Amino acid sequence: MTTKVNEEIDRALLELVKDGLVTGASADKITLRILGESTPPKPAPLSPDEIRALRERENVSQAVLARHLNVTVGYVSKIERGAKRPSGSALAMLHLIKRKGIAALA
DSSP states (O other), X not given: OXXXXXXXXXXXXXXXXXTTOOOSHHHHOOOHHHHGGGSOOOOOOOOHHHHHXXXXXXXXXXXXHHHHHTSOHHHHXXXXXXXXXXXXXXXXXXXXXXXXXXXXXX
16 A cells, blocks of 8 residues: 555655666666656557558568567468467567657568
């Protein structure tokens, strides 16, 4: 159970770490409890059509996209057909490609 005092301490600690005023072991590990709502949002799901359009926009084959995502060609085929949904690092990398192009992964 979090109290108002704990939240204030967490906020102050995070501010000190961000400003570089706290060094040592405590600055090396910031937990989700400390970050709270300032953690980056999870990537939104992409539809199979969006993934296929993204690959075609980048003018690469399924094999090339698979190599960049570090997955199998079969997995790329399945996410483009909707049989599977990308998650984790594959989804994050797809969003990176969407924003910056496939060259961002090279």
